[in-house]
């Protein structure tokens with residue numbers, strides 16, 4: 503029986519994780535859960551799974567929870583999230599399904615408490631990849647990706663040596679606007695952007711897919727996760743989302759991982775690794791129905807945010823933090839309908855171009871930079887409107 507700490511239980515990944523835990527109550531015990539604002543759903547989860555600890559986004563919701571559940575320990579806010587992941591002794595596993603850099607410090611604290619990390623929150627490795635990898639090694643815990651592309655690469659790389667890898671090939675569905683020209687992007691709306699052709703996901707990652715920032719974040723995530731240079735990380739547009747990613751070896755043999763687009767597959771794989779299960783009768787991929795697997799170039803001209811990610815990744819230091827922070831701020835403004843879609847990439851590009859790099863930043867410097875970059879952007883747009 504493994505103890506599970508689940509952060510972001512009410513989100514897209516969180517809910518699918520709950521589905522799997524529900525089917526496996528003899529293998530996993532949900533010890534701690536968090537959500538930001540969907541307290542009604544959190545209450546349902548608490549009633550069903552009876553965790554010992556819970557954390558919510560604000561003090562009012564915390565008091566509300568305490569009234570209803572006198573036997574669980576409740577926390578709130580950012581600080582509370584750290585208390586949650588450090589409660590209850592060492593060991594077990596953390597599923598980090600929070601969105602944004604808010605997921606970073608809980609991952610750090612969980613590693614220090616010897617919990618295995620099942621990571622959906624890509625912003626953790628993007629902003630502090632080196633620090634996290636060092637901590638994982640030092641504390642001898644597992645780090646298993648939940649992102650579908652990284653789960654694919656993880657599986658393709660099993661039993662292989664790093665020096666045998668020629669390249670990794672990360673596939674991209676292309677997001678909501680994959681068939682639109684750059685000119686057409688001028689007039690797209692928030693509602694258009696939120697319609698992803700293949701995956702149903704949280705709002706931020708859906709916007710990130712449309713700008714191709716998501717692929718950019720995944721390139722940086724892959725660099726740290728698999729210890730592979732940016733020159734060996736390729737990306738390709740694959741509209742069907744059937745091949746989730748591939749690895750090419752030096753003998754030019756390629757191993758790919760395929761399947762229907764269903765995030766329960768990588769979540770389940772991470773939870774049970776190295777075993778394989780299927781609790782949902784997830785259907786087999788029917789090649790005759792798929793018929794065609796198509797591939798197109800992911801052009802930097804069409805998707806400049808992808809080029810910016812490679813640039814920031816190669817620069818290392820604080821640059822991936824600037825890339826991530828400016829994107830988080832821009833997406834927030836776009837979701838609030840304060841800026842146009844096309845302004846997201848303008849904001850990121852400006853932030854990256856005006857930043858001075860800091861090499862080997864500490865966690866404090868990373869968090870401080872994240873805050874400053876975001877404040878700058880919010881101030882700029884307050885003044886402008």
Ligand code: NAD
Nearest residue numbers: 510512513514515537538599600601604622623624703704
């Ligand atoms: P979501 O928006 O659906 O859910 C996010 C969860 O985090 C919610 O439970 C929310 O309450 C909580 N949360 C949001 N902001 C928070 C904050 N500041 N502090 C604490 N909790 C907060 O997001 P999602 O689509 O489930 O994505 C979660 C993470 O997984 C992201 O990093 C995303 O890039 C990654 N990911 C998602 C998918 C997917 O299919 N949804 C696939 C691959 C990777």
Ligand code: MG
Nearest residue numbers: 649650651720
């Ligand atoms: Mg992905």
